[in-house]
Each structure stands twice: as C-alpha cells, then as structure tokens.
Amino acid sequence: MPASSKRVTAADVARALGLSRATVGFVLNNTPGQTIPEKTRQRVLAEAERLGYRPNHAAQALRRGNTRLVMLLMPDWPVETSLAGFLDEVSFRLDQAGYTLVTYTRRAGDRARPLWETLHPDVVLGLGELDEVSVRSAKVSGAKVVLTQSIADSALTAAGARLQVRHLYERGHRRLAFALPEDRRLAELAATRCEAARRAAAELGLPPLDVRSLAAGDDTAARAVRQWRDAGITGVLAYNDFIAALAVGAAVRAGIGVPTSLAVIGHDDAPFGQAFVPALSSVRMGIGELARYVADLALHGLGHTGTAPAPLVPDFRIVHRESS
Structure with missing residues (x-):
C-alpha cells in the first residue's frame, strides 16, 4: 500500500476488516476477559501488521493512569565517568521494578516547554532544588510525586x-x-x-x-x-x-x-x-549506594515501599597509587 505519514489507528484496522472498533481494540490491547474467536484475533493482528499499526503508548498510559516513567532532573553538569555509572545503576534498579528512567537537564534560559509536560512521567525526581513553578508544572502534568534530593550539598x-x-x-x-x-x-x-x-x-x-x-x-x-x-x-x-x-x-x-x-x-x-x-x-x-538510594526514593514515592529510605552519605575511601 502507498506510504503515508498519517498514523494508522485501531479505527483504520477495524474499517479495513469490517469489524467494530471495540472488537479490534480488545485484540490490540490484549484486553482480558473477552471471548473473541481465535480466527478473528489472528485476522486483526495480521491486518494491523499489514497496515503498519503501532500502539499509541501515550494514549494507553492515559487510560492506565501511569506511564511507567521516572524522570530524573539533572543539574547542568558534564556527564563524566562517575555520573554515567550513577545513572546506569539508577536505571538498572528502576528497570527491575518495571520503570524506565528518563534523564532531563534544564538549563538557565531554556525556552522549550518542560519535558515532563510531553512525557507525563509518574515521578519527577530532582537531583537539585526544584523551584515552585517547576514543581507545580510537574504535578499538573500528572507526576504523582515530585522529590528533590541535592547531591551537591x-x-x-x-x-x-x-x-x-x-x-x-x-x-x-x-x-x-x-x-x-x-x-x-x-x-x-x-x-x-x-x-x-x-x-x-x-x-x-x-x-x-x-x-x-x-x-x-x-x-x-x-x-x-x-x-x-x-x-x-x-x-x-x-x-x-x-x-x-x-x-x-x-x-x-x-x-x-x-x-x-x-x-x-x-x-x-x-x-x-x-x-x-x-x-x-x-x-x-560508593556511587552504587547513592544510586540505589535515589532509585528507592522514586519507588517509595510510587508506593512500592512502605517507608522512605533513610538519607545516606556514601562511603568514601582513598585509592593510593603512584601520583601521591
């Protein structure tokens, strides 16, 4: 079929097959509790593939009431080795709980709308202070919790x-x-x-x-x-x-x-x-300790743990080599 820039929707699949939008929606969303014949289900899936249908994750998230995203608001720092390791560990820990980490660096004088207004994360977790305007904006965008934790103190x-x-x-x-x-x-x-x-x-x-x-x-x-x-x-x-x-x-x-x-x-x-x-x-x-603490702050805000993690100061130690 000719290429088109228009997004293929469930309604397009339903129209092509002569089925109701509800039936196609149940199949594409894998809705439990439905008694749709297997032959019909396979027809829907095959036609969706032929037309190039891709699920609208934003709409699905809106229906679920969550996006499974945790946004980490970063200071405007260069991403050096220690910071990269920290982000890897936070991402890994959140992934184990079924969440995806998104990092976002805001800079003075930014003109673009805040990324949380586009992605609607479940949590906005700040590594620095968030001003009142940003806090209100993040909450209005649907973030259940806005946590602030300074690592520059x-x-x-x-x-x-x-x-x-x-x-x-x-x-x-x-x-x-x-x-x-x-x-x-x-x-x-x-x-x-x-x-x-x-x-x-x-x-x-x-x-x-x-x-x-x-x-x-x-x-x-x-x-x-x-x-x-x-x-x-x-x-x-x-x-x-x-x-x-x-x-x-x-x-x-x-x-x-x-x-x-x-x-x-x-x-x-x-x-x-x-x-x-x-x-x-x-x-x-001990960058791993700090990363686990930050991830656990987000998970606590999402209701995955009963008590907030205790604030910590990571372990520091000297590695003595030739230069000293």
Missing part, C-alpha cells in the same frame, strides 16, 4: 575533600594547593569541595590552600605547577581525576617529579587513572 562533597587533605598530610605535605576546573557548569560543586578542603586544612593547622583553575588546551596547568613549585607547594588536591591528570602531565613536562616534588590526588577514581603514568591516586565514592 556539603554532606556528599565534603567527605572526599577531607580525605584528600588527610591523605597528603599523613605523607608529610604541609603546603597544599587545590586545583579547580574552569568549566562553569561545575562551579558550585567544585567550590563546595574546595571549601571543605580549606576547612580540613585549617583544622590541621596548615597554611591556606593555594587555589588555581586548570583547563585543557591552554597553559593554565603549566603555569600553575611552576608557581606551586616556586611557592613551596608539595601537594595538590584536584577537583577530579581529569584535573589531576592535567596537573601531573604539566608537572612531568616541566621536569617536576611526581610524587617526589609534587604529590597529586584526584577524586572520583575514573578508570583512566589506573592507566595514567604515573597512576593517579584518587578518592573512590
């Missing part, structure tokens, strides 16, 4: 930074620096980690941290390592492993020994850190 960011400070302090380093990313999307999270490191250093009686931003593709890292060397800095806490790699690479190129003259420790324990030369010391976070 001090509880989740301070623990790793404090471990970084302690790790270098225990190895005899007393003049420390903190290396920030230049990516503005990470500014809030990076500032929180840096402030936690400042406080940890002050508690140990150390001088104020020398804080600098590093970026790929320019000479910020090269300048920073030379200035740290000249200032007597012997230990660098990096926002993450990518920034740690920039610092280590710049130091090696400048002839500054790592870790003999400059020890460096990253954060997040990215897989490439083990293959880097020298291998990067880092902080490993």
Whole structure:
C-alpha cells in the first residue's frame, strides 16, 4: 500500500476488516476477559501488521493512569565517568521494578516547554532544588510525586575533600594547593569541595590552600605547577581525576617529579587513572549506594515501599597509587 505519514489507528484496522472498533481494540490491547474467536484475533493482528499499526503508548498510559516513567532532573553538569555509572545503576534498579528512567537537564534560559509536560512521567525526581513553578508544572502534568534530593550539598562533597587533605598530610605535605576546573557548569560543586578542603586544612593547622583553575588546551596547568613549585607547594588536591591528570602531565613536562616534588590526588577514581603514568591516586565514592538510594526514593514515592529510605552519605575511601 502507498506510504503515508498519517498514523494508522485501531479505527483504520477495524474499517479495513469490517469489524467494530471495540472488537479490534480488545485484540490490540490484549484486553482480558473477552471471548473473541481465535480466527478473528489472528485476522486483526495480521491486518494491523499489514497496515503498519503501532500502539499509541501515550494514549494507553492515559487510560492506565501511569506511564511507567521516572524522570530524573539533572543539574547542568558534564556527564563524566562517575555520573554515567550513577545513572546506569539508577536505571538498572528502576528497570527491575518495571520503570524506565528518563534523564532531563534544564538549563538557565531554556525556552522549550518542560519535558515532563510531553512525557507525563509518574515521578519527577530532582537531583537539585526544584523551584515552585517547576514543581507545580510537574504535578499538573500528572507526576504523582515530585522529590528533590541535592547531591551537591556539603554532606556528599565534603567527605572526599577531607580525605584528600588527610591523605597528603599523613605523607608529610604541609603546603597544599587545590586545583579547580574552569568549566562553569561545575562551579558550585567544585567550590563546595574546595571549601571543605580549606576547612580540613585549617583544622590541621596548615597554611591556606593555594587555589588555581586548570583547563585543557591552554597553559593554565603549566603555569600553575611552576608557581606551586616556586611557592613551596608539595601537594595538590584536584577537583577530579581529569584535573589531576592535567596537573601531573604539566608537572612531568616541566621536569617536576611526581610524587617526589609534587604529590597529586584526584577524586572520583575514573578508570583512566589506573592507566595514567604515573597512576593517579584518587578518592573512590560508593556511587552504587547513592544510586540505589535515589532509585528507592522514586519507588517509595510510587508506593512500592512502605517507608522512605533513610538519607545516606556514601562511603568514601582513598585509592593510593603512584601520583601521591
């Protein structure tokens, strides 16, 4: 039959077969409790296939009263290794309960209508704060629950930074620096980690941290390592492993020994850190624990569990390698 951009509906199948729309609807929706002859059922299925009928999932969801979708509202962060692992684990846990995870990043100045108004998820789960307008919009769109859980707060960011400070302090380093990313999307999270490191250093009686931003593709890292060397800095806490790699690479190129003259420790324990030369010391976070907690928050909101999961701070631990 000629190609057409018009969506084939159950009414089209019924018209082609000379059957009632109700009969065709019962077959296509596999409605229980109906006594439709098997021969008729097979005719309906064959004609639906011939015409190119595809179910309207949105309409089916409207009839059921749910879409089996959980929307995770993401901060405007780059999807790095740790975040990708987190999303994989949340998705897996929700899938086991019969739900599909949809991620949605809202950015300042977005002009498009919110995605929840199109997909009508059962739950909108925010990893950051949702403003009142967004909360109302999500609820009007049909979300049964709107949950907010910040993962950029001090509880989740301070623990790793404090471990970084302690790790270098225990190895005899007393003049420390903190290396920030230049990516503005990470500014809030990076500032929180840096402030936690400042406080940890002050508690140990150390001088104020020398804080600098590093970026790929320019000479910020090269300048920073030379200035740290000249200032007597012997230990660098990096926002993450990518920034740690920039610092280590710049130091090696400048002839500054790592870790003999400059020890460096990253954060997040990215897989490439083990293959880097020298291998990067880092902080490993129990990302699976956090992912399961976030998934369980959504499932609790959907009524799958009787009690809300207890708030948690994931386990953090040092992975000691060559760079420190």
